Amino acid sequence: MIELSGVSRTFDGRSGRVEALRGIDLNVTAGEFVAVLGRSGCGKSTLLRLIAGLLPVSEGRITVAGTPITKPRRDIAMLFQRPALLPWRTVLDNVLLPVEMFGWKRARHRDRARQLLDLAGLGGFEKRLPHELSGGMQQRVSLCRSLISEPRVMLMDEPFSALDALTREELSGELQRVHMTSGATVVFVTHSIDEAVLLADRVVVLSPRPGRIRKVVDVHIPRPRTLGRNAHLADVARVSADLHELLMERDLPATVGAEGR
Numbered sequence: 001m002i003e004l005s006g007v008s009r010t011f012d013g014r015s016g017r018v019e020a021l022r023g024i025d026l027n028v029t030a031g032e033f034v035a036v037l038g039r040s041g042c043g044k045s046t047l048l049r050l051i052a053g054l055l056p057v058s059e060g061r062i063t064v065a066g067t068p069i070t071k072p073r074r075d076i077a078m079l080f081q082r083p084a085l086l087p088w089r090t091v092l093d094n095v096l097l098p099v100e101m102f103g104w105k106r107a108r109h110r111d112r113a114r115q116l117l118d119l120a121g122l123g124g125f126e127k128r129l130p131h132e133l134s135g136g137m138q139q140r141v142s143l144c145r146s147l148i149s150e151p152r153v154m155l156m157d158e159p160f161s162a163l164d165a166l167t168r169e170e171l172s173g174e175l176q177r178v179h180m181t182s183g184a185t186v187v188f189v190t191h192s193i194d195e196a197v198l199l200a201d202r203v204v205v206l207s208p209r210p211g212r213i214r215k216v217v218d219v220h221i222p223r224p225r226t227l228g229r230n231a232h233l234a235d236v237a238r239v240s241a242d243l244h245e246l247l248m249e250r251d252l253p254a255t256v257g258a259e260g261r
Contacts, residue, residue: 001028001029001030001031001032001064001152001153001185001218002026002027002051002063002064002187003026003027003028003061003062003063003064004024004026004027004051004060004061004062004155004227005006005023005025005062005251006023006024006025006058006059006060006061006222007023007024007047007050007057007059007060007062008021008022008023008024008057008058008059008060008160008210009043009046009047009050009055009057009058009062010020010058011070012164016075018209019209019210020043020046020158020209020210020211021043021046021047021050021210021211021212022062022211022212023212024047024211024212024213024243025213026204026216028185028187029185030152030157030185031183031184031185032185032186032201032202033185033186033199033200033201034186034187034188034200034201034202034204034205035188035189035195035196035199035200035203035204036048036188036189036190036201036203036204036205036206037135037190037191037192037193037196037203037206037243037247038189038191038205038206038207038208038211039191039194039208039247040191041208041209042206042207042208042211043188043202043206043207043209043210043211044157044206045157045158045188045189046053046211047154047189047206047211048070048078048155048157048187048189050062051064051076051130051153051155051187052069052072052076052155053069053070053071053072053073053099054072054078055077056070057119057246060168061118064076064139064152065152068177073128073237074102074149075149075151075152075153076151076152076153076154076155077146077147077149077151077153077154077155077194078146078154078155078156078157078184078200079142079143079154079155079156079157079159080142080157080159081157081158081159081162083130083138083139084139084142085138085141086127086130087130087131087132088129089129090126090127090129091117091122091126091127091128091129091133091141092110092113092114092117092126092127093115093129094130094141094145095113095116095145095148096109096110096142096148097145098145098149099113099148099149102149102237103216104210107189109148110169111210112148113144113148114126116144116147116148117141117144119177119178119181120127120140120141120143120144120146120174120178121140121174121214122137122140122141123143125137134167135162135163136163136167136170136171136243139160139163139171140160140171140174142159143159143174145173145242147178147182147184148217150182151184152184152185153159153184153185153186153187154184154185154186155186155187156186156188156189157189158189158191159171159240160172160195161191161192162182162189168192168195169226172195172198173224173226174200175199176198176199176223176224176225177224180197180223188200191241193240193244193247194240195247197199197221197225197236197239197240197243198236199225200219200223201219202213202216202217202218202219203217203219203239203243204216205217205246205247206242214246214249215245215246217239217246220235221235221236221239229241
Protein backbone atom coordinates (compact mmCIF):
# COMPACT_ATOMS: atom_id res chain seq x y z
CA MET A 1 0.00 0.00 0.00
CA ILE A 2 2.74 2.47 1.02
CA GLU A 3 6.22 2.22 -0.46
CA LEU A 4 9.19 4.42 0.36
CA SER A 5 12.34 3.97 -1.72
CA GLY A 6 15.55 5.79 -0.83
CA VAL A 7 13.65 8.67 0.78
CA SER A 8 15.72 11.54 2.16
CA ARG A 9 14.74 15.02 3.29
CA THR A 10 17.01 18.03 3.81
CA PHE A 11 16.04 21.46 5.12
CA ASP A 12 17.80 24.80 4.71
CA GLY A 13 18.46 26.22 8.17
CA ARG A 14 20.08 29.43 9.41
CA SER A 15 23.36 27.63 10.04
CA GLY A 16 23.26 25.60 6.83
CA ARG A 17 21.58 22.51 5.46
CA VAL A 18 20.02 20.10 7.94
CA GLU A 19 19.58 16.45 6.96
CA ALA A 20 16.41 15.21 8.67
CA LEU A 21 16.04 11.79 7.00
CA ARG A 22 18.42 9.66 4.98
CA GLY A 23 17.78 6.67 2.73
CA ILE A 24 14.46 5.42 4.11
CA ASP A 25 13.26 2.16 2.50
CA LEU A 26 9.95 0.85 3.84
CA ASN A 27 6.90 -1.06 2.64
CA VAL A 28 3.60 -0.96 4.54
CA THR A 29 0.99 -3.50 3.43
CA ALA A 30 -2.74 -2.78 3.18
CA GLY A 31 -4.49 -2.90 6.55
CA GLU A 32 -1.25 -2.93 8.50
CA PHE A 33 -0.63 -0.82 11.61
CA VAL A 34 2.97 0.44 11.67
CA ALA A 35 4.40 2.56 14.47
CA VAL A 36 7.40 4.82 13.92
CA LEU A 37 9.44 5.12 17.11
CA GLY A 38 12.46 7.25 17.89
CA ARG A 39 13.97 9.98 20.00
CA SER A 40 12.87 13.61 19.64
CA GLY A 41 14.30 15.24 16.53
CA CYS A 42 14.93 12.01 14.61
CA GLY A 43 12.56 12.94 11.76
CA LYS A 44 9.44 10.98 12.72
CA SER A 45 6.99 13.80 12.03
CA THR A 46 8.87 14.79 8.88
CA LEU A 47 8.48 11.24 7.58
CA LEU A 48 4.73 11.39 8.17
CA ARG A 49 4.41 14.72 6.35
CA LEU A 50 6.30 13.33 3.38
CA ILE A 51 3.86 10.41 3.12
CA ALA A 52 0.93 12.83 3.44
CA GLY A 53 2.25 14.96 0.58
CA LEU A 54 2.61 18.00 2.83
CA LEU A 55 6.36 18.12 2.15
CA PRO A 56 8.31 17.10 -0.97
CA VAL A 57 11.09 14.53 -0.73
CA SER A 58 14.64 15.72 -1.37
CA GLU A 59 15.60 12.33 -2.76
CA GLY A 60 13.78 9.07 -3.41
CA ARG A 61 10.17 8.21 -4.10
CA ILE A 62 6.95 7.58 -2.16
CA THR A 63 3.92 5.80 -3.60
CA VAL A 64 0.54 4.91 -2.16
CA ALA A 65 -1.35 2.15 -3.97
CA GLY A 66 1.19 2.49 -6.79
CA THR A 67 0.64 6.23 -7.33
CA PRO A 68 3.46 8.70 -6.56
CA ILE A 69 2.77 11.14 -3.74
CA THR A 70 3.23 14.73 -4.90
CA LYS A 71 0.48 16.50 -2.91
CA PRO A 72 -2.22 15.78 -0.27
CA ARG A 73 -4.90 13.28 -1.31
CA ARG A 74 -8.45 12.58 -0.20
CA ASP A 75 -7.71 8.93 0.51
CA ILE A 76 -4.96 9.87 3.00
CA ALA A 77 -6.09 11.31 6.35
CA MET A 78 -3.80 12.85 8.94
CA LEU A 79 -4.39 13.21 12.68
CA PHE A 80 -2.23 15.69 14.59
CA GLN A 81 -1.26 16.05 18.26
CA ARG A 82 -4.08 18.56 18.90
CA PRO A 83 -7.72 17.91 17.93
CA ALA A 84 -8.10 21.30 16.16
CA LEU A 85 -11.88 21.21 16.35
CA LEU A 86 -13.89 24.26 15.30
CA PRO A 87 -15.26 25.62 18.62
CA TRP A 88 -18.53 26.93 17.16
CA ARG A 89 -19.50 23.65 15.52
CA THR A 90 -21.13 20.73 17.29
CA VAL A 91 -19.45 17.35 17.55
CA LEU A 92 -21.48 16.01 14.63
CA ASP A 93 -20.75 19.07 12.48
CA ASN A 94 -17.02 18.81 13.23
CA VAL A 95 -17.03 15.19 12.07
CA LEU A 96 -18.88 16.20 8.89
CA LEU A 97 -16.46 19.03 8.07
CA PRO A 98 -14.46 17.03 5.46
CA VAL A 99 -17.74 16.11 3.75
CA GLU A 100 -18.47 19.79 3.23
CA MET A 101 -14.91 20.55 2.14
CA PHE A 102 -15.05 17.82 -0.51
CA GLY A 103 -18.44 19.06 -1.74
CA TRP A 104 -20.26 15.86 -0.78
CA LYS A 105 -23.87 15.74 0.40
CA ARG A 106 -24.19 15.94 4.19
CA ALA A 107 -27.36 13.88 4.32
CA ARG A 108 -25.61 10.95 2.67
CA HIS A 109 -22.85 10.90 5.31
CA ARG A 110 -24.75 11.86 8.47
CA ASP A 111 -25.59 8.27 9.40
CA ARG A 112 -21.96 7.27 8.85
CA ALA A 113 -20.83 10.09 11.17
CA ARG A 114 -23.19 8.87 13.88
CA GLN A 115 -21.91 5.31 13.48
CA LEU A 116 -18.32 6.49 13.91
CA LEU A 117 -19.22 8.46 17.02
CA ASP A 118 -20.92 5.38 18.46
CA LEU A 119 -17.84 3.32 17.63
CA ALA A 120 -15.65 5.83 19.49
CA GLY A 121 -17.90 5.82 22.54
CA LEU A 122 -19.40 9.24 21.79
CA GLY A 123 -22.98 8.28 21.10
CA GLY A 124 -25.27 10.94 22.59
CA PHE A 125 -22.67 13.71 22.34
CA GLU A 126 -23.52 14.72 18.77
CA LYS A 127 -24.92 18.14 19.73
CA ARG A 128 -22.22 19.06 22.25
CA LEU A 129 -19.64 21.78 21.54
CA PRO A 130 -15.91 21.05 21.86
CA HIS A 131 -15.50 23.02 25.10
CA GLU A 132 -18.04 20.68 26.73
CA LEU A 133 -15.78 17.67 26.12
CA SER A 134 -12.64 16.41 27.82
CA GLY A 135 -9.35 16.38 25.93
CA GLY A 136 -9.65 12.67 25.28
CA MET A 137 -13.17 13.03 23.95
CA GLN A 138 -12.07 15.85 21.66
CA GLN A 139 -9.35 13.65 20.22
CA ARG A 140 -11.93 10.93 19.60
CA VAL A 141 -14.01 13.44 17.63
CA SER A 142 -10.89 14.28 15.61
CA LEU A 143 -10.37 10.56 14.95
CA CYS A 144 -13.97 10.23 13.71
CA ARG A 145 -13.47 13.25 11.46
CA SER A 146 -10.42 11.54 9.94
CA LEU A 147 -12.44 8.38 9.28
CA ILE A 148 -15.54 10.01 7.74
CA SER A 149 -13.95 10.10 4.28
CA GLU A 150 -13.13 6.37 4.58
CA PRO A 151 -9.40 6.90 3.87
CA ARG A 152 -7.17 4.12 2.65
CA VAL A 153 -4.35 5.47 4.79
CA MET A 154 -4.36 7.11 8.21
CA LEU A 155 -1.28 9.03 9.35
CA MET A 156 -1.18 9.82 13.06
CA ASP A 157 1.38 12.20 14.58
CA GLU A 158 1.54 11.50 18.34
CA PRO A 159 -2.22 12.10 18.69
CA PHE A 160 -2.31 11.13 22.38
CA SER A 161 0.84 12.91 23.57
CA ALA A 162 -1.01 15.74 25.34
CA LEU A 163 -3.23 13.38 27.36
CA ASP A 164 -2.74 11.81 30.77
CA ALA A 165 -1.54 8.19 31.00
CA LEU A 166 -4.92 6.62 31.75
CA THR A 167 -6.69 8.51 28.96
CA ARG A 168 -3.90 7.55 26.53
CA GLU A 169 -4.32 3.88 27.37
CA GLU A 170 -8.10 4.15 27.02
CA LEU A 171 -7.79 5.82 23.61
CA SER A 172 -5.22 3.25 22.52
CA GLY A 173 -7.88 0.62 23.13
CA GLU A 174 -10.42 2.64 21.15
CA LEU A 175 -7.95 3.06 18.28
CA GLN A 176 -7.30 -0.69 18.17
CA ARG A 177 -11.03 -1.28 17.92
CA VAL A 178 -11.52 1.37 15.22
CA HIS A 179 -8.59 0.04 13.20
CA MET A 180 -9.82 -3.55 13.38
CA THR A 181 -13.25 -2.37 12.21
CA SER A 182 -12.22 0.06 9.46
CA GLY A 183 -9.32 -1.94 8.00
CA ALA A 184 -7.40 1.26 7.18
CA THR A 185 -3.63 1.24 6.80
CA VAL A 186 -2.11 3.19 9.70
CA VAL A 187 1.28 4.81 10.21
CA PHE A 188 1.50 6.03 13.79
CA VAL A 189 4.33 8.26 15.05
CA THR A 190 5.18 8.03 18.74
CA HIS A 191 8.03 8.41 21.20
CA SER A 192 6.34 6.00 23.63
CA ILE A 193 7.56 2.41 23.60
CA ASP A 194 4.45 1.18 25.42
CA GLU A 195 2.17 2.89 22.90
CA ALA A 196 4.06 1.36 19.98
CA VAL A 197 3.81 -2.18 21.42
CA LEU A 198 0.13 -1.79 22.29
CA LEU A 199 -0.88 -0.67 18.81
CA ALA A 200 1.46 -1.84 16.08
CA ASP A 201 1.90 -4.91 13.91
CA ARG A 202 5.45 -3.67 13.28
CA VAL A 203 7.57 -0.99 14.90
CA VAL A 204 10.04 1.02 12.79
CA VAL A 205 12.86 2.28 15.00
CA LEU A 206 14.63 5.40 13.69
CA SER A 207 18.16 6.44 14.59
CA PRO A 208 18.94 9.99 15.79
CA ARG A 209 19.21 12.65 13.08
CA PRO A 210 19.60 12.08 10.25
CA GLY A 211 16.80 9.59 10.76
CA ARG A 212 17.56 6.18 9.30
CA ILE A 213 15.81 2.88 9.89
CA ARG A 214 17.76 1.16 12.63
CA LYS A 215 15.49 -1.90 12.74
CA VAL A 216 11.92 -3.02 12.07
CA VAL A 217 10.50 -5.11 14.91
CA ASP A 218 7.53 -7.44 14.44
CA VAL A 219 4.93 -7.51 17.24
CA HIS A 220 3.33 -10.96 17.26
CA ILE A 221 0.88 -10.41 20.11
CA PRO A 222 -2.86 -11.13 19.75
CA ARG A 223 -5.28 -8.21 19.90
CA PRO A 224 -6.73 -6.46 21.75
CA ARG A 225 -3.67 -5.60 23.86
CA THR A 226 -3.44 -3.82 27.20
CA LEU A 227 -0.74 -2.95 29.70
CA GLY A 228 -2.80 -4.41 32.52
CA ARG A 229 -3.09 -8.03 33.56
CA ASN A 230 -3.50 -10.30 30.57
CA ALA A 231 -2.18 -13.57 29.22
CA HIS A 232 0.31 -11.82 26.95
CA LEU A 233 1.86 -9.42 29.47
CA ALA A 234 5.21 -11.24 29.31
CA ASP A 235 5.28 -10.86 25.52
CA VAL A 236 4.49 -7.15 25.79
CA ALA A 237 7.31 -6.72 28.31
CA ARG A 238 9.79 -8.63 26.12
CA VAL A 239 9.09 -6.58 22.99
CA SER A 240 9.19 -3.35 25.03
CA ALA A 241 12.59 -4.31 26.43
CA ASP A 242 13.95 -5.04 22.93
CA LEU A 243 12.74 -1.66 21.67
CA HIS A 244 14.21 0.13 24.68
CA GLU A 245 17.58 -1.46 24.01
CA LEU A 246 17.44 -0.35 20.36
CA LEU A 247 16.64 3.22 21.34
CA MET A 248 19.53 3.29 23.81
CA GLU A 249 22.09 2.19 21.23
CA ARG A 250 24.50 4.86 20.08
CA ASP A 251 25.25 5.38 16.40
CA LEU A 252 28.75 5.07 15.05
CA PRO A 253 30.41 8.32 13.92
CA ALA A 254 29.20 9.50 10.52
CA THR A 255 32.65 8.90 8.97
CA VAL A 256 32.57 5.18 9.78
CA GLY A 257 31.24 3.07 6.92
CA ALA A 258 30.69 6.11 4.72
CA GLU A 259 32.74 4.81 1.82
CA GLY A 260 30.92 5.01 -1.50
CA ARG A 261 28.61 7.82 -0.39
